[in-house]
Amino acid sequence: MVTAKRPKMAALLEEPVFEISGQGPAPSKDFFQLLVTKTKVIWRWWKISLRSEFRNTVPGELKESHQDFVDDSSLQVQVSTVFGVKILVYTRNLCQGHFDYLDRLSEPLLLRVISFLDLEDVARLAQTSQKFKKLCNSEEVWEQIVERHCDTVTPEMRSLAKERGWKEIFFCNKLQLQMHISRKRLMQDHDNAPEERI
Known part of the structure; x- marks a missing residue:
C-alpha cells in the first residue's frame, strides 16, 4: 500500500520565521538585526558613531545555517548581549526545529x-x-x-x-x-x- 507523504510542518511556516532589531546596549549606539529563516540565521549590524574613523564603515552581515548557529558560541554571545538570553534561547530552539506553531x-x-x-x-x-x-x-x-x-x-x-x-x-x-x-x-x-x- 502506497501512502502519500505529508508535508513537514516547518514547510507551512512563513518567511521570516523570526525577526528582531534594535540598538545595542549602552554606551553603544550600533544597530543590530537578527533574522531567522527556515534554513538560515542572518546577523546584520550597522556601526553608528560620530567619530571620523567609523564614518566609512559599511554595514556587516553574517549568514549561517541553523546548525552552524547552534555551534557558533561567539555569535550566540553577541545575540545574548544585544537582545537578551530569552531571545537567544528562543532562536536556538527555532534552529533546532522547535517551532511555536500555535x-x-x-x-x-x-x-x-x-x-x-x-x-x-x-x-x-x-x-x-x-x-x-x-x-x-x-x-x-x-x-x-x-x-x-x-x-x-x-x-x-x-x-x-x-x-x-x-x-x-x-x-x-x-x-x-x-x-x-x-x-x-x-x-x-x-x-x-x-x-x-x-
Whole structure:
C-alpha cells in the first residue's frame, strides 16, 4: 500500500520565521538585526558613531545555517548581549526545529480554536502571553462563550453586551442581568417618551 507523504510542518511556516532589531546596549549606539529563516540565521549590524574613523564603515552581515548557529558560541554571545538570553534561547530552539506553531496561526483561526476550549483552559491560555491574553479576553471569544452556555441570547442581552461587554454579561447572575435589562428598558422608554409641553 502506497501512502502519500505529508508535508513537514516547518514547510507551512512563513518567511521570516523570526525577526528582531534594535540598538545595542549602552554606551553603544550600533544597530543590530537578527533574522531567522527556515534554513538560515542572518546577523546584520550597522556601526553608528560620530567619530571620523567609523564614518566609512559599511554595514556587516553574517549568514549561517541553523546548525552552524547552534555551534557558533561567539555569535550566540553577541545575540545574548544585544537582545537578551530569552531571545537567544528562543532562536536556538527555532534552529533546532522547535517551532511555536500555535502562536503563528491567524487571529480568526485562533479565535475559532479558543471558542472550543473549556473556561478553565481559556483562563490558563490567557496567562501564557500578551497575545493570548488579548485574544482570550476579546469580545468575539466571550460572545461565543455566552452563546454556548446560555439557553437564549435575547436582543436586549446583545444590546447590553455592547455597553458592558460579553464577559461581564457571562459573569452576571440571572437576577443582576434582569436588573440591568430592566434599567436599560426604562432608559429607552424615557428617551423615546414624547416631551411634555408647558
